[in-house]
Amino acid sequence: MIEYYQDLINSLDSGPLEKWARIMPEQIAAHLNEKRYGDLPKWQAAMAAMPEVKAEYLNFKDQVHIGLREELDQNTQAQLDQQLRALIPWRKGPYQVFDSFINTEWRSDWKWDRVLPHLAPLKNKTILDVGCGNGYHCWRMFGEDASRVIGIDPSPRFVVQFYMLKQLIGKAPVDLLPIGIEELPENLQAFDTTFSMGVLYHRRSPMDHLRELKSTLKPGGQLVLETLVIEGELGDCLVPEGRYAMMNNVWFLPSSATLLSWMRKCGYKNPRVVDENITSCEEQRSTDWMLFHSLNEFLDPDDKSKTAEGHPAPRRAVFVAEV
Secondary structure, three states: OHHHHHHHHHHOOOOOOHHHHHHHHHHHHHHOOOOOOOOHHHHHHHHHOOOOOOOOOEEOOOOOEEOOHHHOOHHHHHHHHHHHHOOOOOOEEOEEEOOEEEOOOEEHHHHHHHHHHHOOOOOOOEEEEEOOOOOHHHHHHHHOOOOEEEEEOOOHHHHHHHHHHHHHHOOOOEEEEOOOHHHOOOOOOOEEEEEEEOOHHHOOOHHHHHHHHHHHEEEEEEEEEEEEEEOOOOOOEEOOOOOEOOEOOOOOEEEHHHHHHHHHHOOOEEEEEEEEEEOOOOOEOOEOOEOOOOHHHHEEOOEEEEEOOOOEOOEEEEEEEEO
16 A cells, blocks of 8 residues: 555655655555454455545535535445445544445544634644544644644554545545554654544553654644543542443543643643533444444443443543643
C-alpha cells in the first residue's frame, strides 16, 4: 500500500516533517504486513474490488458526505456497498457514501460538534490526529480548511477503511499512517494543532503520553485532548484493577482537576476543560455496520450509572491547552 502514501511523502521532503518522511516507507511496510495481520489480504482484496468511481459531490464541513445517489447506477452502488461491508465493524463515523449510509458504532459527529467551538482556527494549518481510528475526524478537520491533516492509528483495518473512502474522494492532503505516537521522531515540533481523542486512558503512562503530544506541537500550538474522566477533586483518579466497561486496556481515569494538574506539570499553558458529558447509549451503540456488543451491554443492566464492573459509567471531557 506504499503507493497510497507517495504524495504525502513527496510533499514532506523538506520542512519540519522531513525527518519523519524519510522513515515513513519503513514504518508503513512494517505495520501493513500480511504475516503480522492475517486478515489484511482479505481487507485489501475488498479495497481492490471497489468500483473505480470518483465522487463529484463532497462535503466535509457539515458531515462526511461522499457522492450523491444519482451519481451511481444500481449495480455499481451494490458493488460499492458490498465491499464497504466487508470491512465491518465500522466504529467511527457516520459516513454517507453515495447511497450507502455507514451507520457507525460512534456518533463521532456529536463529539466533533462539542469540540469544534473551542478550537483555534484550522484554516491553512498542519494537523495531527493521534489514535484517529478510520479517520472520520481527519475529514472534518479538512472540512475546516486545514492545509494538511495526518492521522495515526496502528490498526490496519482502520487504515484500509480510510483508503477505501479516499479512493472515492481522490487526491486530498489527508492521510492515515499505521503507527502509534511512540513511533514518531522525537521533538518534531511540526504541528499547529494536535488532537488526542479517546487515547489517554489506554496509555500505561499518561504523563508520557502528554509529553509525547507536547513534542509534536510548534511553539504556540494547541492540544485538543478528549478522554474518560471521573467526578472528583484534585488528586482523585480511578485505576481499575480489572476491566472497565468490558475494556481490559483502561489504565487511568483521573478527575478533570487531576488531569489539569498533570497538564500543567507537563508544561502546557492555560489548560482548561471545555466540555464534560456522560456518554449515552445513543452516542455509542450497535448498528448494522457494527454488529457486536456496545455501550448498552457494557453497563450494569439494573443501574446505567455504573459499568458492568460497578465503576462510574463513562464520562468524557475535552481539554484544550497551548504550548
